[in-house]
Amino acid sequence: MIRVPRPNMDGFTMALVATVGLATVLPVQGQLAQGVHWLAEAAIALLFFLHGARLPREEVVAGMAHWRLHLLIFSLTFVAFPLIGWAAVAALPHSLLPPALAIGVQFLCLLPSTVQSSIAFTSMARGNVAAAVCSSTLSNISGILMTPLLVALFLKVQGTALSLDTLQTIAAQLLLPFVAGQLLRRWVGAWAARHKTMLKFTDRSSILLVVYIAFSEAVVNGLWHQVPPTALGMVVLIDGVILALFLVGTMLLSRRLGFSRADEAVIVFCGSKKSLVSGVPMAGVLFAPATAGLVLLPVMVFHQIQLMVGAVLARRYADEEEARDALPATS
Template identity: 80%
Template sequence: MIRLPRLNLDGFTMALAATVGLATLLPVQGEAAEGMHWLAGGAIALLFFLHGARLPREEVIAGIAHWRLHLLILSLTYVAFPLIGWLVVATMPASLLPPALAMGVQFLCLLPSTVQSSIAFTSMARGNVAAAVCSSTLSNIGGILVTPLLVALFLKVQGAGLSLDTIGTIAAQLLLPFVLGQLLRPWVGGWAARHKTLLKFTDRGSILLVVYLAFSEAVANGLWHQVPPQSLAVLLAIDCIILAVFLGGSTLLTRRLGFSKADETAIVFCGSKKSLVSGVPMAGVLFSPATAGLVLLPVMLFHQIQLMACAVLARRYADAAEALDPEPAEPAPQARIAATAQPLGRT
């Protein structure tokens, strides 16, 4: 019998779909929207503060020595992905992909890698967890500044180049709370570690708030009239092709460069993913409210596609590792430390 892979549709994915549906039927407007903007901004700042408070600096230091692996992952994330996105947008006719969706495809390719799912899939595949922790963390911290600069290079934001005020807004909303969390970690780190539910609620709740606001504004400006079914189908195909290129390409590249199988899994899972957690607040700052909903569509689709595809791939890696070594060796101290780390991002 042919065993079909089970779709990994988790509660958060269904909550995202429900949020888009709610914004379509009951978009928030006027003074209520202003109040929710302040609430969403506060939730995002709290989220990055809690991440900073919970992330041990030892995790980054422990994995930083594997510079070839980290350099390859960062090159895939911030060099290869942006160039592929530019190539797709440059060759795709506007009749198939409206300009706002094309901008969303390019924006998707400029985002940092995920953290939690990259680490989880690397662990499931019995790969180098310590390297996955370090590389995905570096990608997310660096992305707070690198992604806006790449947006300035590849896109024109709101009709003009990216301004220093915009970079300052992102730094104030994302980087400053994270740095404050790191500085206050000796006093609040233990409390944050004990309250994992608060971080999970803040993490997912802030994303849902920003998605609701973005899609409410987009619906008010005729979102679903601007995106015909043909464009949605094209967008889905583009996301699938981009993911397939990076899953297959990173696998071949790591083998050609002589990385171990454990390193290969970390590179494949960290170098092929894009972070919804980072993308949602950045889109709210970088793009006008009328555009942000359309820009986020490619990111949201890619988010679920990468989870389903990587779940199947991680299982195959694990089965292959099990066949070679039914009893996995006791992990090295460095890997044990990294495996217990609390990740910077959640999706």
């Protein structure tokens, strides 16, 4: 019998909702906003430094040999997802979504895969964890360059023009701290691995800070006057349909291409996820302040849906593996 966990809202999602509520009633403005912005940038840099310090090079080297799997996930993340996002927005009547929310749906589809949840769900599903570590990490590193390039290709709005300064800002906030963490891993790696709680706190607090800044700016510029309940409901529907399409598509494609069940779990969980951790700071750099809050709404909604559905699906994979292991061996 398959055990299906109840998809409750996790504590981080509740914190995101509370942050949006705080920004609605008490938006940060003026010089204080600038100070909070600097604090958020420092927190994001520390987050990516700790990710670099904790990532074992041995797992990366072991996983990189599986090039067919990584090429497939890369294609899903940076080719199939962007095309589906563009088609979804193009097919909708303009009256159903405000322009900034439509941009947010497309921006969601241009983001790299997640790291933590992709690895966690692959492990829960008894999949190829080493390949998941390698693939999700390569996706995030590639996304530092790929996402801005795809934004420049697919989106034509104020604040998205790609420039050398934009790439330098993103590299300084995300890539350089990650590389520094890898280079210093010999000295700080063990300490970072022992203090997982600190990484979790840095991860979540940095995102909450950037979300608070983005939504404060958006509220000051009339956010909730631009988002009727029907538009928010449409975002939930579109996000859900896109996730379902990629979950089913990755499962069928991995089987059609002859991947093992352990690799199938990697393709399903890494190929269908989108990273809130990367998306939040990138939105702050790529989009005008008045637009960033609206652009992030579809990303935040997708984040919660992928966690709830991913938990159910990973548990189902695990139960099927346990049932298979329980079968008597055949001669």
